[in-house]
Each structure stands twice: as C-alpha cells, then as structure tokens.
Amino acid sequence: MRRTLYLETFGCQMNELDSELVLTQLRARGYESTDDRQQADVILYNTCSVREHAEQKVWSRLGEMRNWKQTKPHLVIGVIGCMAERDGTNIFQRFPHVDLLCGPGELDKLAMMIDNLTTVGNQLHSERQVALMGSRSRRSSTLAAAHDNLELLDLSRSFSPTDNAAQAYVRITRGCNKFCTYCVVPYTRGPEVHRPPENIIEEVRRLADAGVLEVTLLGQTINHYRYDHGDGRITTFGQLLYQIHEAASHLPRLRFVTSFPRDFEDEALQAMRDCPRICRYLHVPAQHGSDRILKLMNRGYTAEQYLQFIGRARAYMPDISLASDFIVGFPTETDQEFQTCKEVIRQCRFKNSFIFKYSLRPGTTAITRFEDDVPPEVKKQRNNELLDVQAQVCDQNNREMVGRQVEVMVEGQSKLASRWVAGSGNGNQVELGWEKRQKSQDADQPKFQLSGRTRGDQIVVFDGDPALVGQLVEVDITRSKTLTLFGRLTRDRRPVTAGV
Ligand code: SF4
Numbered sequence: 387m388r389r390t391l392y393l394e395t396f397g398c399q400m401n402e403l404d405s406e407l408v409l410t411q412l413r414a415r416g417y418e419s420t421d422d423r424q425q426a427d428v429i430l431y432n433t434c435s436v437r438e439h440a441e442q443k444v445w446s447r448l449g450e451m452r453n454w455k456q457t458k459p460h461l462v463i464g465v466i467g468c469m470a471e472r473d474g475t476n477i478f479q480r481f482p483h484v485d486l487l488c489g490p491g492e493l494d495k496l497a498m499m500i501d502n503l504t505t506v507g508n509q510l511h512s513e514r515q516v517a518l519m520g521s522r523s524r525r526s527s528t529l530a531a532a533h534d535n536l537e538l539l540d541l542s543r544s545f546s547p548t549d550n551a552a553q554a555y556v557r558i559t560r561g562c563n564k565f566c567t568y569c570v571v572p573y574t575r576g577p578e579v580h581r582p583p584e585n586i587i588e589e590v591r592r593l594a595d596a597g598v599l600e601v602t603l604l605g606q607t608i609n610h611y612r613y614d615h616g617d618g619r620i621t622t623f624g625q626l627l628y629q630i631h632e633a634a635s636h637l638p639r640l641r642f643v644t645s646f647p648r649d650f651e652d653e654a655l656q657a658m659r660d661c662p663r664i665c666r667y668l669h670v671p672a673q674h675g676s677d678r679i680l681k682l683m684n685r686g687y688t689a690e691q692y693l694q695f696i697g698r699a700r701a702y703m704p705d706i707s708l709a710s711d712f713i714v715g716f717p718t719e720t721d722q723e724f725q726t727c728k729e730v731i732r733q734c735r736f737k738n739s740f741i742f743k744y745s746l747r748p749g750t751t752a753i754t755r756f757e758d759d760v761p762p763e764v765k766k767q768r769n770n771e772l773l774d775v776q777a778q779v780c781d782q783n784n785r786e787m788v789g790r791q792v793e794v795m796v797e798g799q800s801k802l803a804s805r806w807v808a809g810s811g812n813g814n815q816v817e818l819g820w821e822k823r824q825k826s827q828d829a830d831q832p833k834f835q836l837s838g839r840t841r842g843d844q845i846v847v848f849d850g851d852p853a854l855v856g857q858l859v860e861v862d863i864t865r866s867k868t869l870t871l872f873g874r875l876t877r878d879r880r881p882v883t884a885g886v
Contacts, residue, residue: 391417392426396444397434399604399643400575401467403555404493405432408466410544411497428462428500433469435570438745444469448481455483462486462503464515466496468574471518472749478514485514491560491576492517494535519576536560541585545592552599552795552856556589557581558626559605564646566673567684567752568713568744571606578606580613583621583629591634599858600639600795603630607646609654624653631661638663638858639795639841645670647695648687655702665841666703670695671711672734675726679716682756689730696734707737707842714772715744715765717756724768728775737783737844738869739776743769777868784844784866791876792840794861796854800837800847840871848873 391412395405408430409419423429431447434440444465455461464486465477471489478484485503488496499515540557544550561576562569590601605611611623621629630640640661645668658664674680677688699706712727731739743765746753836850838859847870848861854875861873 389417389427390420390425391428391430392420392423393430393432394423394447395432396440397432397436397468399555399602400490400557400606401432401434403557403604404467404490406555407539407543408432408493408496410542410549411539412500414542415497415501427460428464430464430466433465433467435468435472435574435747435749437742438747441469448477448484452481452483462500464488464496464500466490466493468570471520471574472570474518474520475516487514487516487518489518490574491519491536494539537581537585540581540589543589545596547596550593550596550598552597553602553797554593554598554600555602555604556586556593557604558586558611558642559608562606563610564607564686565684565751567682567755568716568747568750570747570749573749575606578610580611582615583613583626586626587630587633590630590637590640594634594637598637599856600641601634601637603640603642605642606644608642609645609650622651622653624651624655624657627654627657627661627664631657631663635663639665641665641667641843643669647672647685647692650695650699652698652702655699658706659702665843666706667709667737667841667843668699668706669709669711670699671740672727672730673711673713674716674723675728675730676719676723679719679723682718682752683713683716684751689726692730693733705842707840707844708734709738709740709843710734710736711740711742712772713742713744714768715760717744717752717759719744719760719768721768724771727772731772731775731779735779735783736776737842738780739772741769741772741776781866781868784868784871787844787863787871788866790863792844792846792861792863792871792873794838794840794846794848794859794873796836796838796850796857796859798837798855799852800835844871845869846871846873848875850875 391409393405393409395401413419417428420426429451431444433444448463448465451463463484465484466488467490470477470487471491474487477487486499488499495517499517502515559578559580561578562572563578565572586603593601609623611626613621613626615621627640634640640663647670658666672692673683673685675689680688696708699708710731714724714727744758744760746758834850834852835847836852836854837845837847839845846861846863850859860876862876863871863873865872
C-alpha cells in the first residue's frame with residue numbers, strides 16, 4: 387500500500403538539506419510526498435529553535451491537529467529537528483497526539499522509526515518513537531558511530547537529474563563548537579564534525595553530472611573545516627575548495643555558508659580569488675559592533691578583528707559581496723553600544739544584513755545568565771534604525787551596479803510581476819506601469835517577470851520566458867531599487883566567469 391508523506395521545513399539551509407535527505411529515504415521506502423497534510427498518512431515537521439517566530443508556527447500546526455487522529459487512527463505525527471532535540475518528551479505532554487520525536491543527529495533512524503509505528507494493522511503501535519542525542523551528544527565513544535550513520539544518510543541522496551533542481555546543498559561539517567550564548571545549535575546539533583573530503587567532492591561532482599548548476603556548501607562555521615585523515619594528512623578548507631573546483635570543473639557556481647569571522651585562513655580567500663567558479667560572496671555574521679556585547683555573546687573576536695577580516699577579504703577580492711547578521715537589544719546593550727552596529731554596516735558596506743531583535747531562547751546560556759532588560763519598544767526602535775542604515779548602504783551598492791552586465795541564476799517568477807516592469811528605453815530609472823505596458827508595442831507578446839541572483843547574491847528582476855527558470859542567463863542592469871536590481875536579458879547562456 388502506498389503511503390503519503392507531508393513534510394514541512396522551518397529554519398536554515400541545514401534543515402532544508404536534512405528534509406531533502408529524509409524525503410529521499412522515505413521515497414525509497416515507497417512514500418509519496420503531498421502538499422496537502424489532510425491527505426497525508428505521515429506528517430513531519432522539521433523544526434528550528436533559533437527564532438521564536440518559527441517555533442510558534444510549529445506549536446500552532448501541532449495544536450491544529452489535536453483531534454485529527456479520531457478520524458484517522460493510523461496517522462503518524464512527528465516532530466524532527468532542533469525543537470525535538472531541545473524539548474524532548476515534554477512535547478508529548480503538551481501535544482499527546484504526537485507519535486515521534488527525532489533530533490537532527492538521529493535522522494538516519496527516522497525511516498525505521500516510522501516503520502515501527504505503522505506495522506500493526508491499521509492502528510498505530512502503542513509505543514511512541516524517540517531518538518534524541520540528549521546527554522550523549524558530546525560523548526566521544528558514541529559520537530563516532532553516530533556520525534558514521536549520518537554520513538550514510540548524506541551519501542544516500544539522489545543524483546538523478548529528475549530529482550535535482552538547478553541548485554543544491556552539500557554539507558561539509560555538522561554541529562558547532564562555538565557556544566555563542568544566545569544560540570542553541572551546539573546543544574541540538576552536537577559538536578563540530580567534518581566530513582571526509584573525498585565524500586564531499588564525489589557528492590558535488592555527481593550533482594554537477596546530474597545537471598545542478600549551483601552547489602552551496604553548508605556548515606555552521608564552515609571555514610573551520612579541517613579534515614584529519616588519521617595518517618598525518620590534513621585537508622584544510624582552502625584545499626577542499628581548490629579540490630572541488632578542480633574535480634567538478636563542469637559546475638558553474640560553487641558557494642558556501644556560513645562563515646565565522648575568526649580563523650578564516652588566507653588560503654581559503656586565495657581559493658576564492660583564484661577559482662573563477664567559486665562565487666565571491668561571504669555571509670559572515672558580525673552580530674554586534676561593541677566589544678563588550680561581543681564578549682557577552684561569547685563570539686571570540688573584537689569589532690576591530692572583524693573589520694580587519696573584512697579588510698583582508700577585500701584586499702584579495704575588491705569586488706567581493708558581503709552579508710552579515712546583527713542582534714539588537716542584547717541584554718544590557720546601551721544606546722551608545724548599539725550605535726557601533728551602524729558603524730560596522732557603513733564601513734563594511736554589506737550587500738544585506740539579517741537583523742534580529744534579541745529574544746530569550748530556551749536552552750541557551752544567555753537565558754540563565756542575563757536578564758532580558760532592553761524594553762521591547764527600544765529593541766524595535768534599534769531594529770528599525772539599523773534597517774534604515776542597511777537600506778542606505780544597499781541603495782548605494784545597487785546604484786553602482788547600474789550599467790553592468792551580470793550572470794543571473796533564474797530562480798522563479800518575480801513577486802513584483804503584476805505590478806511593475808523594467809523600462810526598455812534609455813533611462814536607467816524609468817518605470818513603466820503594468821497598464822502602460824499592456825498598450826506598448828509588444829503587448830501581444832506574453833512576457834513574464836523573472837527573478838534570480840547574481841554570483842554576489844544580489845536579487846535581479848527582468849522580463850523573460852518562464853522556461854529560463856533554473857538556468858544561468860546574462861542580464862544588463864538598467865536601474866536599481868534598495869533591495870532589487872532591474873535589468874534586461876542579454877542572452878540566456880553565458881560562459882563561466884569570475885566576479886559578481
Ligand atoms: S557559531 Fe554561534 S551562532 Fe553560529 S551556530 Fe555556532 S553557536 Fe550558533
């Protein structure tokens with residue numbers, strides 16, 4: 387009997403990759419995925435505990451399903467990922483209709499756990515299924531075996547061209563050793579473990595063989611990658627980049643996230659500079675501009691050291707595109723300290739910054755160590771002020787792009803499609819309204835507004851055929867807005883080049 391699976395993913399790219407691997411495993415066991423959870427036999431939520439908002443959505447989804455089992459007794463409801471690991475069996479007390487909990491470090495067991503729940507007639511097996519790292523998470527004896535199993539999960543992905551879109555993620559490290567005081571990841575994903583380089587290289591190469599055009603390497607602190615082969619040989623992150631670039635010479639784009647500002651060796655920057663198919667883009671969260679707050683966050687660097695790193699990256703690649711994260715309203719943050727964040731944004735000229743208001747996160751060190759003493763209205767004000775500063779920087783960056791020609795990975799139809807189209811005349815700032823467009827010469831030729839990203843991760847909107855989605859095209863940038871570049875399609879394929 388075919389069974390249907392509904393899987394909803396919250397949070398970061400690491401969770402998206404985990405979900406993809408879970409889907410591959412369950413499809414191999416005969417499951418079909420569905421977008422309609424009311425039709426599903428198995429409902430899984432792959433959860434995130436970093437942001438309160440994502441967490442509230444999961445609680446709300448689980449609450450909605452409180453009575454569903456009365457009409458569908460064989461239904462399996464599972465919580466997987468970071469919330470399962472952090473909250474454990476407390477979830478059963480709050481939501482007795484949940485059947486299964488599986489942490490991110492135990493996902494290799496998930497298919498077996500679902501099988502265990504579904505093998506007794508049309509009713510569920512009475513025992514709930516639980517797989518969590520818990521206190522084992524940092525014990526070396528069990529860690530090695532756990533990671534061998536997770537390695538098999540990573541290796542189980544499909545390389546069929548029909549299963550792969552133009553973009554794919556490949557994990558190179560798992561877990562994190564940094565213990566930033568506001569973050570729960572080291573507790574939910576366990577210690578940092580680095581995958582064997584040969585497995586990573588083979589995975590990227592096979593994805594490129596399957597037609598993938600852009601691979602993003604994933605790690606919580608990706609530049610810390612350093613694989614000890616156990617025979618005296620070490621593969622550093624820079625060496626790994628060079629090796630992937632050479633082995634997957636038919637892959638047009640290679641990028642990586644997330645970088646940690648400390649311990650970023652010159653060799654990796656050199657690899658970015660030397661290898662034309664590695665995108666010159668770094669997402670390297672600063673989090674704050676005040677040394678005192680950075681210390682309370684346990685980030686392990688000063689603002690000056692962060693700025694020095696940015697200077698070093700720019701010295702290697704003057705055209706590099708940079709993005710950052712900031713937390714405003716961290717406990718005890720003064721207004722003067724907050725102002726330092728603005729200075730970091732102005733000096734670093736980030737392409738964009740993800741700005742968050744601090745909130746108490748269960749399971750973190752900060753929740754036990756600091757009082758959340760910055761009032762919500764002050765957090766909101768600081769958040770808006772920092773967004774304004776970043777918007778000014780974005781606006782300036784984007785204006786400088788006008789007149790340039792860029793390679794764009796087409797990701798889909800633009801959300802702006804029904805409202806505005808780019809002017810086709812000579813003025814860079816021209817906007818034609820949708821109605822005007824209908825009356826223009828080529829109004830009878832159906833056109834669509836597409837959206838994609840440059841090698842530097844800037845969003846570009848332009849008119850084109852929807853068949854271009856999932857392809858690399860070349861676009862002339864004709865005008866800019868704060869968050870978006872607008873352009874005109876030059877041609878729908880281009881040779882591989884470096885730069886933005
Ligand atoms: S580096 Fe800090 S913020 Fe990033 S995952 Fe590790 S503990 Fe969390």
